[in-house]
Amino acid sequence: MQLFQRKTISDLMTGGESPHSLKRTLGAGDLIMLSIGAVIGAGIFGAIGTAAAGQMDAAGNVIRTGAGPALVFSFLLLGVACALAGLCYAELASMIPQAGSAYAYSYATLGELVAWIIGWDLILEYAVGNVAVAISWADYFNTLLRGSGIDLPLWITTGYRTALLSPDPHIHNLLATAPRLFGVPILINLPAFGIVMIITWLLLRGARESATANNVMVGIKLIALGLFIVAGLTHLEAKNYHPFMPNGFAGIHQGAAIVFFAYIGFDAISTAAEETRNPQKNLPIGILGGLAVCTVIYIIVGAVLTGMVPYRELAVADPLARALEISGYARVSWIVALGAAISMSAVLLVFQYGQPRIFFAMARDGLLPKWAARVDPVHRIPYVTTLITGIVVALAALIGDAAETYDLTNIGTLFAFALVSIGVLVLRYKDPHRPRPFRVPFVWPVSLSSAAACIFIMKGLPEQAWERFGLWLAIGLAVYFLYGYRHSRIRNSRFEIRKSN
Numbered sequence: 001m002q003l004f005q006r007k008t009i010s011d012l013m014t015g016g017e018s019p020h021s022l023k024r025t026l027g028a029g030d031l032i033m034l035s036i037g038a039v040i041g042a043g044i045f046g047a048i049g050t051a052a053a054g055q056m057d058a059a060g061n062v063i064r065t066g067a068g069p070a071l072v073f074s075f076l077l078l079g080v081a082c083a084l085a086g087l088c089y090a091e092l093a094s095m096i097p098q099a100g101s102a103y104a105y106s107y108a109t110l111g112e113l114v115a116w117i118i119g120w121d122l123i124l125e126y127a128v129g130n131v132a133v134a135i136s137w138a139d140y141f142n143t144l145l146r147g148s149g150i151d152l153p154l155w156i157t158t159g160y161r162t163a164l165l166s167p168d169p170h171i172h173n174l175l176a177t178a179p180r181l182f183g184v185p186i187l188i189n190l191p192a193f194g195i196v197m198i199i200t201w202l203l204l205r206g207a208r209e210s211a212t213a214n215n216v217m218v219g220i221k222l223i224a225l226g227l228f229i230v231a232g233l234t235h236l237e238a239k240n241y242h243p244f245m246p247n248g249f250a251g252i253h254q255g256a257a258i259v260f261f262a263y264i265g266f267d268a269i270s271t272a273a274e275e276t277r278n279p280q281k282n283l284p285i286g287i288l289g290g291l292a293v294c295t296v297i298y299i300i301v302g303a304v305l306t307g308m309v310p311y312r313e314l315a316v317a318d319p320l321a322r323a324l325e326i327s328g329y330a331r332v333s334w335i336v337a338l339g340a341a342i343s344m345s346a347v348l349l350v351f352q353y354g355q356p357r358i359f360f361a362m363a364r365d366g367l368l369p370k371w372a373a374r375v376d377p378v379h380r381i382p383y384v385t386t387l388i389t390g391i392v393v394a395l396a397a398l399i400g401d402a403a404e405t406y407d408l409t410n411i412g413t414l415f416a417f418a419l420v421s422i423g424v425l426v427l428r429y430k431d432p433h434r435p436r437p438f439r440v441p442f443v444w445p446v447s448l449s450s451a452a453a454c455i456f457i458m459k460g461l462p463e464q465a466w467e468r469f470g471l472w473l474a475i476g477l478a479v480y481f482l483y484g485y486r487h488s489r490i491r492n493s494r495f496e497i498r499k500s501n
């Protein structure tokens with residue numbers, strides 16, 4: 001039973017007032033902008049094309065079917081699922097306004113072992129997810145350079161894994177034609193590496209400065225999407241909507257599983273809880289308000305995109321820019337590519353903001369080494385974990401492939417959402433009288449429906465994603481029993497109390 005010891009909410013709140021606490025500088029508007037910054041990015045500028053057209057492997061075999069023009073239904077399905085999960089997040093975030101997000105909530109509701117699993121699992125959402133975002137950013141950045149007449153050599157803009165897995169023969173052949181070092185082809189994605197390191201430098205300057213930079217980038221991304229919608233509305237063709245559901249509900253389901261990557265990140269707002277002013281009021285507004293705005297934008301963009309060009313043309317890294325090029329809007333395409341690059345910079349910023357705070361919360365509880373809980377004395381940010389996360393993500397983006405990280409990120413995030421939804425019910429039973437600044441309405445049907453919806457979307461992911469997810473969790477459990485279990489502050493403190501008695 002020691003594996004499932006719960007950390008009381010009082011203990012969690014006390015941790016936020018310690019010398020290791022973070023500085024409260026963010027308001028509701030900042031949180032909504034952080035939500036938009038996290039949610040509208042690589043999904044809508046990248047994964048949306050794969051969700052519509054489907055996905056093939058390097059041999060040309062269909063891995064899974066796409067939704068086609070019915071992509072709007074995929075977004076509706078996800079919007080409902082994420083709204084249910086968002087309600088659960090809002091209740092727990094308003095009760096436990098501390099860094100750690102789902103990790104902290106699980107510690108208070110389901111116990112230490114589950115909290116560790118969630119904390120380890122969230123690495124898939126933030127760190128691994130950011131690898132995909134960085135690579136997608138680099139694709140749009142290269143589009144911008146080509147539009148300006150600059151062509152970088154493919155061997156410094158293509159990661160080794162991308163070349164290995166690409167169905168495009170031109171890219172795959174880089175394995176044979178790229179320069180070699182000791183017989184190994186040099187295939188690296190320097191733009192992806194560079195943008196992650198720039199974002200890491202920005203985050204090290206402080207939470208307030210990071211939020212201000214995000215607000216500027218969000219404004220630019222909304223202008224770019226507005227320009228895409230206006231241009232696209234002048235080039236809609238009814239024939240592109242037929243057949244509307246080329247692969248039936250299976251296509252909508254699998255399309256939703258792919259494009260779920262577009263929605264991950266709204267929960268990143270909860271990682272900012274310890275740096276939010278009046279979190280009991282502002283956190284629910286930030287989580288639910290940002291999610292509502294993003295869902296409406298997604299549905300409109302999805303409807304316009306699939307009406308501009310045949311959906312089969314969208315299986316590319318930069319589908320929005322590609323649709324504009326096909327439609328004859330080359331100049332607008334360049335502007336949207338610029339907006340996409342800036343947009344994904346905001347996603348990188350918010351995700352790189354969230355991951356170090358998960359590590360920080362876990363280290364503060366003794367589950368990770370003490371040095372991971374160090375706070376900069378001036379900026380009051382977890383600077384050690386921020387720097388380490390940036391370096392690891394940058395190196396992974398240097399050689400990685402975006403497509404193979406999408407599924408792993410999605411399954412990890414959905415799993416976390418499901419456990420948070422169950423956690424709301426557990427805490428209602430374990431601690432029914434604790435004040436709840438925000439309460440989930442109709443808590444039983446909402447919480448259970450949220451967990452069921454997440455599991456249903458997970459079923460749309462390929463078998464390989466489940467295998468890799470199982471391996472990832474096995475590694476995490478090994479780390480926990482080798483280090484976290486023996487160094488847990490709550491377990492050791494209670495052991496000392498029993499020993500003294």
